[in-house]
Amino acid sequence: MGGTLALETDIPLAFNARICVLAACLLMASQASGYTMEQMCAQWSGEGYVGNPSNCRAWGYCRAQQLVSWNTCDDDLIFNPQTGKCSDPSTTICTTSANRTCTAAASPMYVADPLNCTQYCYCDGKGGLSYGNCGKGGVYQASTKSCVWGPACPQDTICRFMLSNIFVGDPENCGSYYNCVNGYGTSAKCADGLYYNVVNGLCQSTNPCTSSDNTNGNTGQFTVGYKNADICNITNFEDAEDVFLGNNTTAETYKYVSDFTTCYGFYFCSAENATGVWNQCPTGTQFNPKAAKCVSPASYACPYNRCGNVESTFMAALNTTCQSYTICSSGLTGTCPTTSRYYDEVNNICTTTKPDYTICGST
Template sequence: MYAKILVLFGLALLPQLEALGTFDPNVICGLVVNGTKMNDPRACNAWVQCIDGEPVSGTCGSGLFYDRESEECLASDKVKCVSSDPCAALANGFTADPYSCNGYYYCQNGKGTHGACSPGMNYSPGTEDCIRNFPCAAKMDPDSICNILPDGVFIKDATNCNGYQMCWNTQVLNGTCPGTFYFSASAAECVYPKDEVCAFTPAPVIAAEGVCPQAGVFVSDNSTCNGYYYCRELADGEISLEHGVCSEERFFVATDGGACVPRSKVKCDYDRCVGLGNSTIQLANESNDGCRGYSLCQDGSVIGQGTCPQDEYFDEVSQRCTTQVISYPACQLSSDTTVAPEAEPTV
């Protein structure tokens, strides 16, 4: 087989390469709750458990692979191993490159030498050949959290203070904490910003004079209807701005230190389609038109406008024109941002 690939397809095997994975247990243990046990994608028989934020490694016995769902060591033929080390599950022979469709490895005593099929050809694991136009099935990335963590385990989004992720049935699900809450890795839940340090902002954005009336409050980002900044006091006395967005169907108002309230109760002169139309076209009230017109929204942006028939009003909540008088603050004829009197700021 080794000679056949070389002769028929003119492939060149390259010098031995190290595993291409980017798995870093030190980073992941800072993003999950204490005690979390995970698969180590660099090997089939290895696991890592996070104890007080530090990774503790372990390996299964001979002939056993680690199973991330049961968190146990099982017979190797009972576990599908997706490893960044292509030779982890096959000590000798040909195996597919876990990161590409046309690549493969030749393993000898657990050490791999990389090769690649000619342009237009992909490697077929079943026949161990390079085949023209061979379909490339979607592959599980060895470094995906869905190959590392058990289903249902929350992991903090390292790029978003109020974001988190979870794997379910091989799919990565993204979530955002409601209102102005931050996601806490140690508690695996959403908490008040004062109780969680968001350590993933590359460098603090220092608030210009007058932007933050004081530390510990929220202010508008002055560019979107649902965006805001949390004013955090730094050790040197400076105030940094940490950006966040309100949850779905809510806009930000700066009243009483800042809050996220139902969007129909907020007049905003920015694009009111933000957060709407992600799966289907939706409609939004327009500002300063007496609640007569509406915007067509797709993927969070305006794609058109419309006006209800005479003597009818547009109701953003029910998504239709109605003869009932609509007087949401969102569309009242006013130039000031308004919150309905009955609305109490909530986060």
């Protein structure tokens, strides 16, 4: 079947249905994307509406890479991010809650489960909701209404809450971009030697992503080059570790300060009370403020979202001594079997012996 797991057409027999219980529905309704409206605006050179990842009735408006206004739709309408319009909830998918969609759906339909990409939901057109599972290694692809082989979640891109037929910067890979079509993003890169500039939406020969080039115009928080006038205050600067280059025993005059939000971001502080410039670690690494450098995630127990900036399906959960792991596509927590209770995130296996990683010693 070419790597695609087709859904059954006989709906009652397609899966072991379980009706959504109240607790699960409430949890799904509270589920939000990993991006804020400010971050989405920062990656878009155009002007227009974006959806609010925490409320499918709400919207924001972007101009010059800034979120300039926000509001909610009238009369309990649903905001459709791909058209930029408020629409009838009976025909519009709520991007933050499958339960809300199924409650209002006027006809049967399949929708993605915002909480768990390995599942899909079936709305019976009468207000009912039931679930199907794509099985081991499968994820649901809403654009084709079918299960496909993972591990990436097809719906989990910045395009989910943005207009259709636009280009936006890839928040995880500066210099690359997404082609957004109907809520789904196709990752792309410029030709060899060229870099995507989120300010003008064009490919250019100069790299706008280097920490030394702070004139690229990126203004969104957690975009390389973003400036923060307060982050390098006396307390943060003094608490930050000294930076030593090579074999030098004399510390540099500058320091790196955590952004206190992501596991991979930090600010370059040229001096105490200077304006901090945000930068990020290379993909696959995270910033360890105690070492003032980017390191393997396993060697530092980061207190924030450990799935950020890594290309991993699972990451060891903080404060569980590696006896639990986070499913990065959904944020849910999983455990290894009792016969091999420890999760080794470096080798992506469950093992009988607790790995000797810093993350596994955190409590």
